[in-house]
Amino acid sequence: MKIVTANDLKSGAVIWWTGVGWSIDVDEAADVGEDGARVIAREEGAQNAVSAYVIDAEKDGQGVRPAHIKERIRAFGPTVRLDLTVKPADANAVNWVI
Amino acid sequence: MYKYDEYDQQMVDTRVAEFRDQVRRRLAGELTEDQFKPLRLQNGLYLQLHAYMLRVAVPYGTMNSAQMKMLGDIADKYDRGYGHFTTRTNIQYNWIKLEDTPDALADLAKVEMHAIQTSGNCIRNISSDQYAGASADEVVDPRPYAELLRQWSSFHPEFLVLPRKFKIAVIASEIDRAAMRLHDIGINLVKNDAGEVGAEFYVGGGMGRTPFVAKKIKDFVPIDQMVTYAEACVRVYNRYGRRDNKYKARIKILVHELGLEAYSKEVDAEFAHLLTQPIEPPLAELERIQAMFVDPAFETGLSDDLDLSDPDFRLWVERNTFAHKAPGYVIANVSLKPIGGIPGDATSDQIRLMAELAKDYSFDELRVTHAQNIVFPHVKKNDLYTLWQKLEKADLSTPNLDTVGDIIACPGLDYCSLANARSIPVAQKISERFGTAERQAEIGELKLKISGCINACGHHHAGHIGILGVDKKGKENYQLLLGGSEGADTSLAKITGPGFDEDGVVDATEKAIDVYLANKQGDERFLDTYRRIGMAPFKEAIYG
Amino acid sequence: MVDVQFRFRDDEAVNDPAVTVSAFTEQSNATAVRIEPSDDARDLLPSLDRLALVEVAFPAWTDGRGYSSARILREAGYTGELRATGDLVIDMLHHMRRCGFDAFAPEKPLNTSDAEAAFARWENVYQATVVDGRPPIWAKRHPA
Numbered sequence: 175m176k177i178v179t180a181n182d183l184k185s186g187a188v189i190w191w192t193g194v195g196w197s198i199d200v201d202e203a204a205d206v207g208e209d210g211a212r213v214i215a216r217e218e219g220a221q222n223a224v225s226a227y228v229i230d231a232e233k234d235g236q237g238v239r240p241a242h243i244k245e246r247i248r249a250f251g252p253t254v255r256l257d258l259t260v261k262p263a264d265a266n267a268v269n270w271v272i
Numbered sequence: 273m274y275k276y277d278e279y280d281q282q283m284v285d286t287r288v289a290e291f292r293d294q295v296r297r298r299l300a301g302e303l304t305e306d307q308f309k310p311l312r313l314q315n316g317l318y319l320q321l322h323a324y325m326l327r328v329a330v331p332y333g334t335m336n337s338a339q340m341k342m343l344g345d346i347a348d349k350y351d352r353g354y355g356h357f358t359t360r361t362n363i364q365y366n367w368i369k370l371e372d373t374p375d376a377l378a379d380l381a382k383v384e385m386h387a388i389q390t391s392g393n394c395i396r397n398i399s400s401d402q403y404a405g406a407s408a409d410e411v412v413d414p415r416p417y418a419e420l421l422r423q424w425s426s427f428h429p430e431f432l433v434l435p436r437k438f439k440i441a442v443i444a445s446e447i448d449r450a451a452m453r454l455h456d457i458g459i460n461l462v463k464n465d466a467g468e469v470g471a472e473f474y475v476g477g478g479m480g481r482t483p484f485v486a487k488k489i490k491d492f493v494p495i496d497q498m499v500t501y502a503e504a505c506v507r508v509y510n511r512y513g514r515r516d517n518k519y520k521a522r523i524k525i526l527v528h529e530l531g532l533e534a535y536s537k538e539v540d541a542e543f544a545h546l547l548t549q550p551i552e553p554p555l556a557e558l559e560r561i562q563a564m565f566v567d568p569a570f571e572t573g574l575s576d577d578l579d580l581s582d583p584d585f586r587l588w589v590e591r592n593t594f595a596h597k598a599p600g601y602v603i604a605n606v607s608l609k610p611i612g613g614i615p616g617d618a619t620s621d622q623i624r625l626m627a628e629l630a631k632d633y634s635f636d637e638l639r640v641t642h643a644q645n646i647v648f649p650h651v652k653k654n655d656l657y658t659l660w661q662k663l664e665k666a667d668l669s670t671p672n673l674d675t676v677g678d679i680i681a682c683p684g685l686d687y688c689s690l691a692n693a694r695s696i697p698v699a700q701k702i703s704e705r706f707g708t709a710e711r712q713a714e715i716g717e718l719k720l721k722i723s724g725c726i727n728a729c730g731h732h733h734a735g736h737i738g739i740l741g742v743d744k745k746g747k748e749n750y751q752l753l754l755g756g757s758e759g760a761d762t763s764l765a766k767i768t769g770p771g772f773d774e775d776g777v778v779d780a781t782e783k784a785i786d787v788y789l790a791n792k793q794g795d796e797r798f799l800d801t802y803r804r805i806g807m808a809p810f811k812e813a814i815y816g
Numbered sequence: 817m818v819d820v821q822f823r824f825r826d827d828e829a830v831n832d833p834a835v836t837v838s839a840f841t842e843q844s845n846a847t848a849v850r851i852e853p854s855d856d857a858r859d860l861l862p863s864l865d866r867l868a869l870v871e872v873a874f875p876a877w878t879d880g881r882g883y884s885s886a887r888i889l890r891e892a893g894y895t896g897e898l899r900a901t902g903d904l905v906i907d908m909l910h911h912m913r914r915c916g917f918d919a920f921a922p923e924k925p926l927n928t929s930d931a932e933a934a935f936a937r938w939e940n941v942y943q944a945t946v947v948d949g950r951p952p953i954w955a956k957r958h959p960a
Contacts, residue, residue, distance in 0.1 A: 181319055181323070181324075183298075183299070183370065184299065184369060184370055184371050185323065185369045185370070185371075186319060186320075186322075186323035186324035186367075186368070186369060186370060187322075187323060188321070188322055188323075218305065221299075221301045224305045224319060225305070225319055241746070242746055243685070243746065243747075243748065244321070244685060244691075247321060247685055247686060247694075248321050248322065251322065252322070252366075252686040252687055253686055253694065253697065254614055254686050254694075254696045254697060254700070255614075255686075258352060258367075
């Protein structure tokens with residue numbers, strides 16, 4: 175699937191396009207098909223998002239997993255500071271990245 | 273230490289107001305991201321993997337305790353309780369919100385700090401020797417000269433949109449502790465036969481994807497022409513540096529393509545012309561600055577004896593301290609490289625503690641080093657044990673300066689949007705494998721430097737052992753390099769061969785170290801042995 | 817031609833069509849010339865006295881060669897209009913003034929009040945560019 179990611183203009187937080195808005199949870203990312211460029215143009219124009227781009231990902235029973243490690247680290251947080259990631263309580267969650 | 277006068281304060285305050293206005297226009301949609309990006313970069317604000325990152329300048333690496341304390345407070349108030357000290361002797365915060373940035377800058381301005389020109393295609397923070405004013409081997413204290421250049425380069429109207437970033441280092445000692453020859457301009461302050469101070473200029477050094485060691489362009493620029501000569505060097509670069517390809521835009525490429533002689537000729541012509549323009553600050557200005565860098569009131573008649581009966585303290589003294597020019601004093605290094613830790617990171621509590629200790633034990637002064645450590649430059653030997661005990665309680669007493677555990681590492685793919693691979697986990701694994709005191713003692717001085725991409729922020733080209741992270745078909749891959757150095761004997765490391773995965777590069781590092789241990793003669797360091805026996809035995813052990 | 821939005825001169829506006837540097841140096845009676853980033857401003861030095869207008873083009877504001885061109889012309893004594901044109905941004909206007917520009921013709925008109933604030937932003941300056949006539953901070957610290 176193709177999903178769109180960006181950073182929130184004000185906070186800089188990593189965000190994912192859900193089809194209707196932005197979420198910080200990659201599992202809520204929507205498959206944009208061929209629509210990515212249009213979503214990006216509209217959202218950047220509306221000053222909601224910066225540095226938006228389309229990436230490849232896979233969806234399975236667990237959720238959405240970006241194809242490249244860089245986007246998995248963006249989705250998860252720094253692998254060397256588990257306390258600052260999206261799953262601070264789960265010591266094994268980092269394996270999802272690697 | 274330098275103290276702002278009303279003018280300096282006004283400049284910094286004006287910048288805060290300007291940036292506040294830029295952020296307002298950005299949030300109001302008056303500036304697009306494309307327009308805003310170069311502006312925010314000139315204020316050290318990046319958009320990184322997870323959030324905005326703010327890089328705060330520590331001019332020539334020198335701070336007082338109030339400034340250091342503020343760095344800790346900013347980490348708590350605007351970030352997530354920690355900061356990262358960098359190879360440019362700055363500090364970075366990883367989780368800054370755009371809307372908070374003007375307030376953070378305003379707080380910094382209260383303690384005479386800023387983020388001016390810590391990024392962007394302009395003259396960056398000027399770095400210097402972390403032992404300036406404390407070590408016995410310097411010709412003069414280089415910091416007043418660096419301050420003079422700081423003021424010259426701040427908002428220099430002609431040089432704010434250069435072809436690429438521009439880094440200057442100023443030192444005044446034969447032992448180069450600031451990687452001077454790996455800067456766009458390196459200045460070594462020297463004395464001529466008449467005893468006058470002048471500036472020996474080097475140009476065209478740098479790391480990145482095409483590393484070059486800077487070449488000497490002038491033996492002796494009279495000190496009352498130093499700013500003018502620098503202006504000539506940068507003007508020629510601004511006019512002729514390549515702008516068609518950002519990877520070929522640094523001055524090192526211009527000097528390489530034109531040749532030193534042709535570049536030098538252009539600079540000489542521009543210098544002769546600029547000498548007719550009254551642009552050089554008077555010597556009285558240098559003297560005004562120098563008056564603020566006089567030695568602190570060192571006590572006299574102090575004993576040079578140290579009680580080394582505590583073996584842990586002894587190890588730390590042997591590893592992390594350096595001779596001071598004043599009897600009874602010592603330079604103490606705080607390693608920000610605990611075993612298995614994140615190189616250069618410090619928590620807000622650690623930062624505030626170091627601020628407090630600097631006030632109590634180091635005449636209110638601290639330094640940041642390009643190796644991502646902190647220095648207390650003026651510690652009374654009588655106080656050293658107490659200082660060490662307080663550091664130990666805060667996990668700041670790792671005795672590993674310049675050893676394999678004292679790794680320089682860029683933030684890598686854990687934080688940086690340019691990175692191809694993670695640097696920190698590799699550093700952590702190496703540090704854990706070789707971290708024991710016995711192992712470090714056996715290996716001795718070994719500078720290991722890790723970059724997570726070709727931009728080389730982790731100085732891998734200058735590592736005795738360098739590691740470069742690359743992307744190999746979507747997977748992290750690490751190349752191993754040997755034989756680099758950033759000191760007076762600067763050399764560029766050479767790649768051993770095909771890359772490895774994360775564990776593989778740690779194993780390969782160990783094999784390289786084993787070759788050294790098996791071949792070392794006398795007091796040879798890893799680098800000396802490598803230079804003597806060459807790459808072949810290492811290659812054989814690693815790939816054979 | 818784009819309109820001049822800001823002008824800091826009392827003389828009459830110059831509207832002569834600007835020619836390229838090569839056309840000008842090869843023999844021209846033109847009184848206005850346009851410098852592109854890759855042109856060498858020093859090519860104009862022999863004929864500065866017949867010029868009433870020099871336009872310095874900024875196809876992208878991030879290409880800073882025009883700043884050196886401007887200062888070089890002023891250092892050589894050029895006193896006619898020095899006009900920045902193209903992709904001009906508010907936050908650089910002050911620095912352009914300091915390099916000797918005294919007219920500004922942005923491709924897209926700039927917000928007037930923001931631009932005026934930018935021109936007036938820096939009450940003091942660290943360096944002597946000489947060509948802006950402003951005493952730098954070091955001169956104020958050490959009055960002659």
